[in-house]
Structures are given as C-alpha cells and as structure tokens.
Amino acid sequence: MGCCHYPAVKEGCDSAFTVDTSRITFGPGCLREVGDRARALGMKRVALFSDARVARLPHFEKVRQSLLAAGLDVVVFTDVHVEPTDASFQEAARFASESRPDGYVSLGGGSVIDTCKAANLYATHPADFLAYVNAPVGEGRAVPGPLKPHLACPTTSGTGSEVTGITIFDLLSLSAKTGIASPALRPTEALIDPDCTATLPGEVVAASGLDVLSHALESYTARPFVHRPAPARPSLRPMSQGANPWSDLGCREALRLMGLYLERGVKDARDTEAREQLMWAATLAGIAFGNAGVHAPHGMAYAVAGRVRDFRPSGYPQDEPLVPHGLAVIVNAPAVFRYTASANPERHLEAAGFLGADVRGAGSGDAGEVLAGRVVQLMRAVDVPNGLSGVGYTAEDVDALTEGAFPQQRLLQNAPREMTRPVLTQLFHQALRYW
Incomplete structure (x- = not known):
C-alpha cells in the first residue's frame, strides 16, 4: 500500500480493506422517485417511518403520495423519539412486527433512519434486545441474515445514517448511548434531496x-x-x-x-x-x-x-x-x-x-x-x-x-x-x- 502513503503492515494486522456503501441518488427534488424506487426493490407493503415534526412538513406527504401512486400499501409510524432510546427502538420494532411490511422507507434525520434500521432488524430477526448491541454493553451477536429492503431519505445534513450500517440509541439503564453495527443494517438505497434542508x-x-x-x-x-x-x-x-x-x-x-x-x-x-x-x-x-x-x-x-x-x-x-x-x-x-x-x-x-x-x-x-x-x-x-x-x-x-x-x-x-x-x-x- 506504499502508493497510498500508508505505513507498513504491522505483524498480525490486516493488509486489505473493504468498501461498502448504499446505492445513492442525490439531487434537488429526488424524493419524488421514492415510489418507483421502492417498487423496483420489490416492496408491496411499505412501513414509512418518520417523526411527528417531519410528518407535518410537505416532504412527508410528497413521499407518501409517491408510494401510493406506485401502487404500494403504506403503513405509517411517526412516533420516533428524537435521540432514540432502547424503549423507543422496541416500540418501533413492535410496530414493524405487527404490521409485517416487506420493505421500509425512512424520512427524517438520523433518529428516524436509525429507528427504522432497528425496527427492521428486530422484526426480521427477533432476539433479546441486547443480543445485537455492541459488546461489552451487549452481546455483540452477528446479525444472522439479510434484512428487508430499506430506502433512507435524510432530511438533515449531518448523521450519514443513510449510508452506514450503524444505529445509535440511549440505553436508559446506563445513562449513555451505545449502538448496533452490522453491514446488514446499511440501507439498501439512499435518496438524498437537499431541498429537505430548506x-x-x-x-x-x-x-x-x-x-x-x-x-x-x-x-x-x-x-x-x-x-x-x-x-x-x-x-x-x-x-x-x-x-x-x-x-x-x-x-x-x-x-x-x-x-x-x-x-x-x-x-x-x-x-x-x-x-x-x-x-x-x-x-x-x-x-x-x-x-x-x-x-x-x-x-x-x-x-x-x-x-x-x-x-x-x-x-x-x-x-x-x-x-x-x-x-x-x-x-x-x-x-x-x-x-x-x-x-x-x-x-x-x-x-x-x-x-x-x-x-x-x-x-x-x-x-x-x-x-x-x-x-x-x-x-x-x-x-x-x-x-x-x-x-x-x-x-x-x-x-x-x-x-x-x-x-x-x-x-x-x-x-x-x-x-x-x-x-x-x-x-x-x-x-x-x-x-
């Protein structure tokens, strides 16, 4: 790796790196593509995740109408907690388990996208909550398989959650944040519309x-x-x-x-x-x-x-x-x-x-x-x-x-x-x- 100006490989250390990311669509107005994108991923029944504030904005209705226009059945969850907790993650997972979607769309900041990732995980591969949480706080258990497709639509210019396999929350019993990290959590696609930040x-x-x-x-x-x-x-x-x-x-x-x-x-x-x-x-x-x-x-x-x-x-x-x-x-x-x-x-x-x-x-x-x-x-x-x-x-x-x-x-x-x-x-x- 000398051409990259990196130090020599230490004994017992890795000599290669892996590149992963979500598929990305970026540009003003691209939220209107969400229905077609979701249908192309094979979704029929979509869980649309957002929070109460975003749900009152025009972006939310634009996304919902795009999904409906694509002929998709839409169930809505807008009880995302700003700076989510283990309790709010579990509430979202219960919603996902009961509504049984075959795909997810998240519209909001990092809290919304992270909550959607967690709901998808626990509804698809049920387990005790701490099973997948990073060690030493949790067991750090590997996610056993793929999740349902997830289209992430960020409305803030910050967390990058739409392209990462990481979800973060407050563990109330510790009074500290922790998270879950797995490539399986990375959204399938990201629709990044800068108009959302206006x-x-x-x-x-x-x-x-x-x-x-x-x-x-x-x-x-x-x-x-x-x-x-x-x-x-x-x-x-x-x-x-x-x-x-x-x-x-x-x-x-x-x-x-x-x-x-x-x-x-x-x-x-x-x-x-x-x-x-x-x-x-x-x-x-x-x-x-x-x-x-x-x-x-x-x-x-x-x-x-x-x-x-x-x-x-x-x-x-x-x-x-x-x-x-x-x-x-x-x-x-x-x-x-x-x-x-x-x-x-x-x-x-x-x-x-x-x-x-x-x-x-x-x-x-x-x-x-x-x-x-x-x-x-x-x-x-x-x-x-x-x-x-x-x-x-x-x-x-x-x-x-x-x-x-x-x-x-x-x-x-x-x-x-x-x-x-x-x-x-x-x-x-x-x-x-x-x-």
Whole structure:
C-alpha cells in the first residue's frame, strides 16, 4: 500500500480493506422517485417511518403520495423519539412486527433512519434486545441474515445514517448511548434531496454540520487499517476498519466543503448552494466513516448525550432535556485532536488545511493546536456552546462521564492513541471550556 502513503503492515494486522456503501441518488427534488424506487426493490407493503415534526412538513406527504401512486400499501409510524432510546427502538420494532411490511422507507434525520434500521432488524430477526448491541454493553451477536429492503431519505445534513450500517440509541439503564453495527443494517438505497434542508433552523444545521465535520476528522485521523488486527476470516473484517485510501477521498472533500459552507449554511436558510453542499459533505463523510469508523469524540459523546440534565437547545423540541448528537460530539473534538495529533502530525495538519486553516510554517509540534484552533473557530462562528460547560456539565461530572464513555470500546480502539480511563478523564477536563 506504499502508493497510498500508508505505513507498513504491522505483524498480525490486516493488509486489505473493504468498501461498502448504499446505492445513492442525490439531487434537488429526488424524493419524488421514492415510489418507483421502492417498487423496483420489490416492496408491496411499505412501513414509512418518520417523526411527528417531519410528518407535518410537505416532504412527508410528497413521499407518501409517491408510494401510493406506485401502487404500494403504506403503513405509517411517526412516533420516533428524537435521540432514540432502547424503549423507543422496541416500540418501533413492535410496530414493524405487527404490521409485517416487506420493505421500509425512512424520512427524517438520523433518529428516524436509525429507528427504522432497528425496527427492521428486530422484526426480521427477533432476539433479546441486547443480543445485537455492541459488546461489552451487549452481546455483540452477528446479525444472522439479510434484512428487508430499506430506502433512507435524510432530511438533515449531518448523521450519514443513510449510508452506514450503524444505529445509535440511549440505553436508559446506563445513562449513555451505545449502538448496533452490522453491514446488514446499511440501507439498501439512499435518496438524498437537499431541498429537505430548506426548512431546518440554523441551530439544527449547526449541530448536524459539526457532526459531519467530526465524522470526517475522526475517520481521517483514525488508526490506519494496516494497524488493525487481521480478522479470523475475511468475512469478519469490521466496518470500522480504520483510515484507508477510500475513506480518505470522502474525508478530504467533506472537510473542504465544511470549511467553505458551514457558516453560510447555518446563517442563511436561503443560501441553497451552501445547504446543498453541506448535504453532499454529509453523504461523503457518511460513506467515509461507514468504512473507516470514528473514534474518541464520538465515544465520549455517548456519555455527554446520555447524562444530560437540563440543557434544552434552541431549534429542537423543548419537552425534555437534550444534547443533540452533533453538539455532544463537537464539544469533545478540540481536546481530542490536541491529544491525538502526536500519533500522526501530518494527517492532523492536512485536515486543518482542508478545513481552511492557515498551515504555512506549521510544524509537527503545532499540529494539534492548529487543528483544534480551526475547529474552535468554526464552533464560535456558528454559535454553539462553549465546551461541556456550555451544555450543563462541570468538573464534578467528569468521573461519571469517563465511566459512561469507557465502555464504547468499538470507537475508542479506533483512535490513533490509547484511550485509557485516565486519558478520558484528562480529555473531559480539557473539554469543559475552550474560550
């Protein structure tokens, strides 16, 4: 792999990587294709998943009517929980089991798409809830076979869930997020219509956009795939393979687009160019991290979101406390990249440059500060909270946050430096405030 500028394969590690993604259709107005696409996949009885807010928007009726016009029977589930929980996943799975669809369409943000993935899984292959959940929180059991076809239609420019085999939820008993990861969960197709983002509040664009930014940064700086232990069989190669030449392509372009368009897309809903480019960046970063994996900022985020007390962000439902996923991730990111930069300073400097930082004259010892500084600059430009303190945490919460994050080994082991409990504690302290 020398031509790709990757290090030599470590003894006992993998020498190859695998590329997977959903089929993608991207472009303004492409939601009108959903009925024909669903019928082409052999669907006759479709479960249409959304949430209560999206169900009141014109996009929802456009999708429903497209399905009906294609001659399909449609059953609707709109009780998706924003930032879903194990309880809300199980409610959705009960709906799917009782309605017995032969295919699924999800229309919404990551919460909707993730809930649809979980419903499809548990209705198709029933099991105790923790059976498929990532170890060590759950059993980490392999999904035993294919799922029903799933057409994912994202309405936010952020999670990338429409092209990944990952579904994330709050495990209420742990007060932390965890997830299920399997290639079987990856939607069959994604219809990505940037027109859907025209109605998004700026606060939602900021949070989802910063999630995209961290997807790309984490995938680009992840442990190289040639440093990951080789699987017992090639078919067991994990989705989180580490940084690889394929994921690098998406990361570089996603970072460039985020540096150019994030602030514009947040500040002006009428800036259709910016919002379309943010949607494309989200797709590219989703494909990248779906094959490389993310690392510590996301692993730490699961504790940040799961232990929220009273933070209620503008632009989101106000009926309960919530740290939106993108905010839960980005409040950790500058601290993490200051720490991980020494593992590969060149990569961290390259990433900063793609984001628009001035890296002229910067040396390897400056890499962490240059990248963290550019992330902080973007955070301030789009008016997100100042670190963990901005979403309601204090130094007294750091030990609990550490204990919530440490079980996220699927993510933490993908980091380029070791993430022990003491390291996580140090990083959470450093993430309390940035300015």
